Amino acid sequence: MSDKSMKLKDLTRLVANYEKDLNNFIKDKLNDNQVVALANTEMEKHLKKVRFLRRFSEIIAHQFNFPTRDDLANVSRLVMQLEDRLDHIEEMLIQTLGENGSIMEEDLQTIEGEANQQMNREEADLKAGEGEGEKNSLRNRVLETLSQLGKQAVKDSIQDALSQRGNLRG
């Protein structure tokens, strides 16, 4: 071990001892009723300043039509309330899927199959009606788009339910 590192170790040990004593000394001095009273007085002074600044900024914000910190906090709280409700619904859904043995994966697959068949029938009907003329073409395109969107939404929700169920059942 080099002489240099020995010196540093000795110094560290020495400082550690002094540090402990010094910290105890500071804590003793801080634990004094006068210091507590001073802290309370300073806190009250600081409170007055902070309160004044808040009121001032609220007046300015009101004049310039800016949202204040409280306005933003209120919006955040509304979002949190919504989050709470969604969370509650999600919990109920998980609980229902977990407890209700009749809603099995096969049932969900049957529902998906039936939904697909329905979509296919609608698609076939749309295609059959294509020859009816130009006046129907816009209607058909809109219906087709809606059908695609609906099909995708049903598929997505069934996929979500299946994956949640997979999580529950392993």
Add this chain to the structure above:
Amino acid sequence: MADFPRKRGTPRIIEQSEIPVGPTPRKAIWRKNKATLWYYPAAVKKKRTPMFLIYSLVNQAFILDLAPGASMIEGFTEQGYDVYLLDFGIPGYEDKNISLADYIFDYIQPGARRALWHSKAEDLTVIGYCLGGTLAVMYAAIATEPIKNLILFAAPIDFKNIPYMSNWHQALREGGLKPEGLIDEYGVVPAQAMEFGLRLMTAPINVTPYLALLGRMNDKKYIEKWRKFDKWVKGHVPFAGTAFKELLHEMVVKNKLIKNKLYLRQKKVNLKDIKANLLVVSTEGDDLIPEEMVKPLVKKVSSRDKTYLRVKGGHVTLAIRGGLPEFLTKWLDRRS
């Protein structure tokens, strides 16, 4: 930070870049407001009862997964436990109305339910660190979820004899110190105020860690770990104002938890309702949460299987030592 001229060849110890923490693979399985329930899968699952970790509201939870070889979470996963960590995140001004009851009923309880659903386990081992331990005790007393084991590390429960700053406590009790107005005005207790206050209570002057760093300035691994720990030490988070005021008045001043007089949403927090296997740990070098604030819980619960251990180390030593301490491995082995 000013870029001071350095002697040629001297390594740059304090880098300005952000240092990454939390190396154990994880997945968020539930989020609420700023809180996240993290799932750390076991390397090879060997144990049936998963861990549900509740961290403090004062500092950041990454101390439990600081670096490879310095992570308690890594220790659990390597021993075959699935781990769920409830990280409360960093509260903002909009969270000023969050109360202790909100933390218990809206965060911890649903988090525990999610962990149970996700793990498909029959019960949980709840572990609380520091103030997270205090919350874990409150939760365990009102829980309807099955808790098999309750483990507490440096959790303050009894505030009757706080062995420091006695005049400050007296002033709080007698109305000579009234921080409520300022807390209401700020909404949250700012992170800097938390850091400053806790430093004053424990070690106002802290030079030795820098000397230790100087002594090992050529050890890159040590420097990295030092920087990560330093990031945690200085990484306090704001404390929701309502919860802080409750903590001051209901816990520090009136000491309601240990007296079984605490009510959360009209529900009594009765410590006798805790029946889980209990392990309470305090460390010899913990200046912030000494033994007298931790140990009295053991006599108050109904658990048949209860253990109190006093081990070597400081406030967070066990969390960053790496792996699991032997006493914990043995205790858990028979109960998981």
